[in-house]
Amino acid sequence: MTAFPPRFFVTPEQIDEQVAAFYAAVRQHPQLGPLFARHVTDWPAHEEKIGRFWRNAILREGVYDGSPMLAHRQAGDVTPDHFPVWLDLFDTTLARTLPPEAAAAWSAMAHRIGRALSMGVTEARRPEGSVPRF
Numbered sequence: 001m002t003a004f005p006p007r008f009f010v011t012p013e014q015i016d017e018q019v020a021a022f023y024a025a026v027r028q029h030p031q032l033g034p035l036f037a038r039h040v041t042d043w044p045a046h047e048e049k050i051g052r053f054w055r056n057a058i059l060r061e062g063v064y065d066g067s068p069m070l071a072h073r074q075a076g077d078v079t080p081d082h083f084p085v086w087l088d089l090f091d092t093t094l095a096r097t098l099p100p101e102a103a104a105a106w107s108a109m110a111h112r113i114g115r116a117l118s119m120g121v122t123e124a125r126r127p128e129g130s131v132p133r134f
């Protein structure tokens with residue numbers, strides 16, 4: 001089997017640093033902190049899982065087996081309005097933890113994922129039989 005190259009250059013250590021810095025900021029955020037606190041009971045385990053997600057997405061390590069869409073849809077209290085706030089905080093953290101080129105590439109990927117998750121959450125809230133809105 002041929003390994004795929006990383007989508008852009010960051011190290012696993014940089015991914016872990018970004019994830020830790022981001023969730024430290026999330027816990028202090030007035031809107032996101034309480035939302036995450038309702039769902040995350042073990043922060044180290046959550047950060048390790050999200051680190052695996054990003055290593056899979058960026059470095060193609062194949063170490064993540066979760067379903068972010070399902071998790072966000074099943075949470076019940078995640079709304080499309082949360083994603084711009086999440087992305088703004090994520091971008092702010094990227095700017096602090098990575099060189100500009102890597103931060104921009106990761107941000108672009110995060111925004112694509114955020115748009116997809118927002119649409120998935122919107123669709124999950126759509127009344128059965130109604131016309132989808134995109």
